[in-house]
Amino acid sequence: xxxxxxxxxxxxxxxxxxxxxxxxxxxxxxxxxxxxxxxxxxxxxxxxxxxxxxxxxxxxxxxxxxxxxxxxxxxxxxxxxxxxxxxxxxxxxxxxxxxxxxxxxxxxxxxxxxxxxxxxxxxxxxxxxxxxxxxxxxxxxxxxxxxxxxxxxxxxxxxxxxxxxxxxxxxxxxxxxxxxxxxxxxxxxxxxxxxxxxxxxxxxxxxxxxxxxxxxxxxxxxxxxxxxxxxxxxxxxxxxxxxxxxxxxxxxxxxxxxxxxxxxxxxxxxxxxxxxxxxxxxxxxxxxxxxxxxxxxxxxxxxxxxxxxxxxxxxxxxxxxxxxxxxxxxxxxxxxxxxxxxxxxxxxxxxxxxxxxxxxxxxxxxxx
Numbered sequence: 001x002x003x004x005x006x007x008x009x010x011x012x013x014x015x016x017x018x019x020x021x022x023x024x025x026x027x028x029x030x031x032x033x034x035x036x037x038x039x040x041x042x043x044x045x046x047x048x049x050x051x052x053x054x055x056x057x058x059x060x061x062x063x064x065x066x067x068x069x070x071x072x073x074x075x076x077x078x079x080x081x082x083x084x085x086x087x088x089x090x091x092x093x094x095x096x097x098x099x100x101x102x103x104x105x106x107x108x109x110x111x112x113x114x115x116x117x118x119x120x121x122x123x124x125x126x127x128x129x130x131x132x133x134x135x136x137x138x139x140x141x142x143x144x145x146x147x148x149x150x151x152x153x154x155x156x157x158x159x160x161x162x163x164x165x166x167x168x169x170x171x172x173x174x175x176x177x178x179x180x181x182x183x184x185x186x187x188x189x190x191x192x193x194x195x196x197x198x199x200x201x202x203x204x205x206x207x208x209x210x211x212x213x214x215x216x217x218x219x220x221x222x223x224x225x226x227x228x229x230x231x232x233x234x235x236x237x238x239x240x241x242x243x244x245x246x247x248x249x250x251x252x253x254x255x256x257x258x259x260x261x262x263x264x265x266x267x268x269x270x271x272x273x274x275x276x277x278x279x280x281x282x283x284x285x286x287x288x289x290x291x292x293x294x295x296x297x298x299x300x301x302x303x304x305x306x307x308x309x310x311x312x313x314x315x316x317x318x319x320x321x322x323x324x325x326x327x328x329x330x331x332x333x334x335x336x337x338x339x340x341x342x343x344x345x346x347x348x349x350x351x352x353x354x355x356x357x358x359x360x361x362x363x364x365x366x367x368x
Contacts, residue, residue: 282323
């Protein structure tokens with residue numbers, strides 16, 4: 001019996017009858033395969049173009065990294081938006097409200113909060129690190145401070161746009177904080193003066209006076225003690241009368257560099273009932289001119305000032321150890337006691353800060 005004929009399908013959808021013999025490939029089949037091959041090459045080329053960008057595309061689409069994450073499409077990044085009136089942290093700083101930041105820091109200062117007396121090496125290390133920051137040696141300062149578990153970050157005050165280096169103890173929020181304090185250094189102006197707050201919270205709102213002075217007057221270093229004055233054993237956290245504290249080491253180092261200081265205190269109404277402020281140059285008289293200027297500025301604003309260089313006043317601060325060290329180094333030092341209303345009531349606090357800022361302006365001019 002003769003087998004049925006074999007039908008071969010060509011790309012032209014035609015049939016050829018070959019009978020029983022094995023047939024050679026039909027020419028239309030070869031043409032069809034060549035056509036398919038050409039299509040495959042063309043497709044490969046198209047796929048290749050989607051995987052290998054041109055030099056321009058490479059520039060538009062940086063390699064994937066933490067800074068440049070991979071994108072779904074090689075499109076250009078959008079243009080930066082126009083900044084609004086608030087400061088930005090484009091330089092890597094953290095935007096903060098300086099007053100709120102300091103209020104939060106001191107909010108849990110109580111008599112029972114922990115305090116550990118630092119060793120000589122520890123307090124000298126922190127003081128050296130702050131001095132390096134004042135000298136604009138940021139990296140060296142960070143390495144030095146890291147040795148005692150302090151850190152440095154840059155903050156931008158949301159209200160003014162001014163930048164500060166914050167020196168903070170990493171144990172501040174630990175279960176057992178050391179209570180060694182915090183420092184803010186103006187990064188936008190040459191440093192010319194210091195504001196010292198030895199009794200935050202205990203002398204109510206003196207830390208806010210210091211913060212507002214930093215905000216108003218350029219060129220300052222703000223040093224805030226890290227614990228309530230009655231923390232720890234005995235009076236070891238009363239840094240205005242102790243030389244073995246981080247607070248004193250920092251103030252002493254900056255006084256040795258010739259930076260004058262204003263130390264801010266708070267007194268009760270009955271401490272000097274006839275006066276709103278007691279202004280003193282401490283043990284020495286190096287800041288006599290600035291003391292008079294401060295008293296005059298406060299008097300013009302309607303406040304009664306007891307001038308300790310001219311008469312006997314309570315709370316003159318003659319035993320204050322930061323003042324004694326400043327006098328020994330011929331550096332100006334003012335010890336100022338404010339009545340409650342100048343610390344706690346907004347309009348009076350503004351007036352007090354304005355008067356203090358006049359003194360720092362004199363120091364800025366004399367050192368420019």
